[in-house]
Amino acid sequence: MSERISKFEKFKMQNPVIQFFKFFFLNFRILNVVAKGHGGTRDKAYKDKR
Amino acid sequence: MSKIVILGAGIAGHTAASHLRRKLGKEHEVLVVSPNSNYQWVPSNIWVGVGRMKPKEVIFPLEPLYKKKGIGYKQAKAVSFHPEGDMQENTPYVIAEYVVGENKGKQEKIIYDYLINATGPRLAFDQTEGLNPGENNMYSVCTYGHAEHAAQGLKELEDKLKNSDKKLKILIGTGHPKATCQGAAFEYILNVENELRRKGLRDKTEITWISNEYDLGDFGMDGMLLSYKGLRMKSSEMVEMVFEDRGIKWILQAGVTKVEPGKVYYETLDGEDKVEEYDFGMLIPAFAGHPFKAYDKNGEDITPKLFRGFMIVDADYSEKPYEKWTVQDWPETYQNPDYPNIYAPGIAFAPPHSISRPRMSKNGTPIFPSPPRTGMPSGITAKLVADNIIDQIKGKKSNIHKGSLGNMGAACIASAGFGLTKGSAVSITTFPIVPDYEKYSKTGGRDIRKTFGEIGLAGHWVKYALHIGFLWKAKMKPFWWLIPE
Secondary structure: OOOOOOHHHHHHHHOHHHHHHHHHHHHHHHHHHHOOOOOOOOOHHHHHOO | OOEEEEEOOOHHHHHHHHHHHHHOOOOOEEEEEOOOOEEEOHHHHHHHHOOOOOHHHOEEEHHHHHHHHOOEEEOEEEEEEEOOOOOOOOOOEEEEEEOOOOOOOOEEEEEOOEEEEOOOOEEEHHHOEOOOOOOOOEEOOOOHHHHHHHHHHHHHHHHHHHOOOOOEEEEEEEOOOOOOOHHHHHHHHHHHHHHHHHOOOHHHEEEEEEOOOOOOOOOOOOOOEEEEOOEEEEHHHHHHHHHHHHOOEEEOOEEEEEEEOOEEEEEEOOOOEEEEEOOEEEEEOEEEOOOOEEEOOOOOEOHHHHEEOEEOOOOOOOOOOHHHOOHHHOOOOOEOOOOOOEEOOOOOEOOOOOOOOOOEOOOOOEOOOOOOOOOHHHHHHHHHHHHHHHHHHOOOOOOOOOOOHHHOOEEEEEEEEOOOOOOEEEEEEEOOOOOOOOOOOOOOOOOOOOOEEEEEHHHHHHHHHHHHHHHHHHOOOOOHHHOOO
16 A cells, blocks of 8 residues: 555545535536536537537 | 337436426326336445445335326336337337236237337346356445345455454456446445445455456546646546555456356456456446347347347447547437437447447457446436427427537546545546547547546535435426436
């Protein structure tokens, strides 16, 4: 077992106060990925965006 | 008046039924045919599998909900498809067989105007010799029943560890050369490790990850380049960091072929046959299509027109090498090309090919992950199928709703431990699910702004919030439709 994640980093990962704010930020980032729509890939509009 | 029949009541089937019922008038019939009596929120099975949740917390009975909401329900399994009807009538139908009650074994002809095949995968434990949940100290977390059994097995292992100084081996991963759903196994190994650490038993165990992935963090999605704390790192590096930090060993490029009590046999990409010993195991089986048959109106077998393992939809199934694969190969509407009133969202559709690069061992055995299509994509594709059917019924332009996995994001909140303050998760988002190497040529086929990783307690809270939110949604409680798929 090697300490790849430092103790300070682990403290931040498990600190409820820091994580409380991160919870909202994480939800916002996830929603930005999953709730912003989806679509096809074969239409001209998609291909033109490249 | 139209009749929409939905086969299956998992995430895809139930999502489609809910939206159809909400958006269509009562003159239209929505009927769900499923052999399962309960809806289960599969992502939380991980917590059932370590004893942190009871099965009743992840399931609810379907029949009372469907009765209340005006959705028809038959507890039966589909047997055969007759998309042209038969010599007596032209109306398409399916044959379903009741699985419980006084009608058990009785077959019924169920006619439809639109058919949604959301039957998901068959858990093909039979494709790996000896891999049966509950036998040979080998468990599964694929269903709530399996997960409950796994929790009992884990408890027995913990008791053994408490009463002995012998170091015991735990083996978790994939149980077939072409298995998928690495994410579930990844969650389970981290949760098991976390449980043993919290109980002071971690030092008495050796935990090993075994997988058909070429690299760690492939997850059946060809891996990904993601942003993590302002840096760009490969998913393989992120998973390696987590495994090394937790002292988890790994075996990669391994196609498990056989399980015996305490021994797992596997072949490597190098063509070597190896054995790994274990005391407690959880290996994800292969996912296969159901053995459905299809017939035309003359009774001729037309199964290849509807199925190639899973159901044929609007994908490009032509054979081509990995280098020629594009996101355009992936389906957009999940509609069968020969029978436009049949759709297959979720896991039920036949993918055009894998997402990960296909690799053969020196002996010619394919060892690589099949494409994952679970959870969120199942919900999204089911909703768009429901919306396209609604448009057709209402006489609007058909199939305007599209959702290719090549133009769809996904979030994988991989639990790494349970608890209000002791919990943790490895949260990974990716956009798109199928990499578009042409559009995002410099960032591994993904939009790097939407492909990121995060580790910590907040991820556990997000996963728990999703558990509550999605069960609320599935139970069709007030404003359920405001929660995105």
